[in-house]
Amino acid sequence: xxxxxxxxxxxxxxxxxxxxxxxxxxxxxxxxxxxxxxxxxxxxxxxxxxxxxxxxxxxxxxxxxxxxxxxxxxxxxxxxxxxxxxxxxxxxxxxxxxxxxxxxxxxxxxxxxxxxxxxxxxxxxxxxxxxxxxxxxxxxxxxxxxxxxxxxxxxxxxxxxxxxxxxxxxxxxxxxxxxxxxxxxxxxxxxxxxxxxxxxxxxxxxxxxxxxxxxxxxxxxxxxxxxxxxxxxxxxxxxxxxxxxxxxxxxxxxxxxxxxxxxxxxxxxxxxxxxxxxxxxxxxxxxxxxxxxxxxxxxxxxxxxxxxx
Numbered sequence: 001x002x003x004x005x006x007x008x009x010x011x012x013x014x015x016x017x018x019x020x021x022x023x024x025x026x027x028x029x030x031x032x033x034x035x036x037x038x039x040x041x042x043x044x045x046x047x048x049x050x051x052x053x054x055x056x057x058x059x060x061x062x063x064x065x066x067x068x069x070x071x072x073x074x075x076x077x078x079x080x081x082x083x084x085x086x087x088x089x090x091x092x093x094x095x096x097x098x099x100x101x102x103x104x105x106x107x108x109x110x111x112x113x114x115x116x117x118x119x120x121x122x123x124x125x126x127x128x129x130x131x132x133x134x135x136x137x138x139x140x141x142x143x144x145x146x147x148x149x150x151x152x153x154x155x156x157x158x159x160x161x162x163x164x165x166x167x168x169x170x171x172x173x174x175x176x177x178x179x180x181x182x183x184x185x186x187x188x189x190x191x192x193x194x195x196x197x198x199x200x201x202x203x204x205x206x207x208x209x210x211x212x213x214x215x216x217x218x219x220x221x222x223x224x225x226x227x228x229x230x231x232x233x234x235x236x237x238x239x240x241x242x243x244x245x246x247x248x249x250x251x252x253x254x255x256x257x258x259x260x261x262x263x264x265x266x267x268x269x270x271x272x273x274x275x276x277x278x279x280x281x282x283x284x285x286x287x288x289x290x291x292x293x294x295x296x297x298x299x300x301x302x303x304x305x306x307x308x309x
Contacts, residue, residue, distance in 0.1 A: 029172040030139050033303035037177045038131060040301050041193070049182060049190040050298035052243035053259060054123070056101070057108040059115070062123050065130075070150050079122070082114035086293035093239065097293070109242040111259045111296035117181075117288075120262050120297045124179040127299065129155040132176045141170045160306055174306040181264040182300040184285055187271075190300075191255040191283070239274045259296035260286070269295055 033046070040048035063080040070076040087097040101107050102114070115123075133154045136142035145165070148154060156176055158164040182190065241258055255261075260273040268285040273294035276282075288295060 030135075032135055032173075032175045032177070037179070037301040037303075040299075043189050043193045046302050047186065047189070048301040049186065049193075050300070051194075053111040053261065053296045053298050055109050055243050056103075056112050059112040059123065060103065060108075062126050065126070069148050069153050074150070076150075080119065082112070082119075083116075083291040084114055084293075086114060086291070089293075109244070110240050111243050113240075113259055113293050113296050114291045115297075116291045117262050117267065119291075120181060124181060124299050127179045128177055128301075131179070132156055132159070135177075136170075136173060139173070141173055160308075171306070171308070175303055176306060177301050178304045179299040179301045181262055181297065183264045184268070184270060186300050187255075187261070187263060188283060191271075194255060255282075259294055260288075262288075262295065262297040 036042055037048050039050055041051050042048050059082075063077070066074075066080050067077045082102055084098040084102070087101065088094040101110070102112075133142065136159075137144050142154075145154070152163075152165065154164050160169050160171075162168050243258075255271055257272050257276075258274060260269040260271045260276075262268075263270055263285055265285060267287055267289045269288040270283070270285045272282045275294050
């Protein structure tokens with residue numbers, strides 16, 4: 001009989017470690033591109049679009065962040081402010097809307113208007129930065145920093161260049177979201193997607209609240225998409241509607257009516273607005289060179305891979 005031989009304890013422990021290590025996952029890095037960027041819906045491969053127009057409340061978050069980081073007297077903050085003179089063209093809307101539409105709590109869920117295409121692009125860039133920062137904090141690759149200031153604030157560029165906190169970036173996280181304005185083609189894809197959604201779910205929507213969400217062919221008796229301001233007995237009627245039909249959660253994503261929207265193409269808008277009639281060519285981009293009380297926006301998002309230069 002072969003004599004029993006003891007296995008050295010060091011070899012025994014090494015064997016256990018090798019076996020157990022095969023069951024332990026290595027430090028995994030989250031692939032953000034498998035997620036849908038916040039606020040959006042996927043409409044094509046690596047193409048996501050906002051479900052609604054950007055609201056006053058969402059834009060106010062942006063202006064507050066800029067004020068907190070750069071200061072109330074900074075040019076950065078002043079450049080975020082909307083233009084309100086457009087409301088003065090309507091005698092019945094003028095003072096009330098020019099003074100209260102953007103900041104009053106009543107209108108927090110209404111579409112943001114009165115900002116230029118350049119201001120919209122700045123907002124989209126800011127949104128990209130904040131969402132990427134949020135993802136990195138969630139994955140514990142970055143610490144939350146409420147004390148950011150003009151000389152040290154998080155942005156995609158500052159992070160990857162190592163300028164933020166003077167700390168080298170974790171290049172394992174090389175996927176980041178880019179929010180921007182949609183091209184005409186992307187906007188039309190989104191319109192077709194949500195129009196099909198609305199037609200499928202629109203039967204359960206109460207007309208009192210949600211008529212204006214349906215495409216124009218379904219509301220032939222309306223002179224325009226929302227209401228005509230100061231009509232009837234001259235009582236003030238709201239010309240815009242909230243960005244979502246809150247009375248029925250199965251409907252509320254629309255591209256027709258309410259406000260036209262900025263496109264990526266320079267000085268171009270698309271879609272009807274509360275000043276238009278149902279005869280407007282909603283799918284044809286229109287020239288727009290200045291902010292207006294009938295022009296809002298929504299963003300598209302794509303996932304981009306950081307390439308070290």
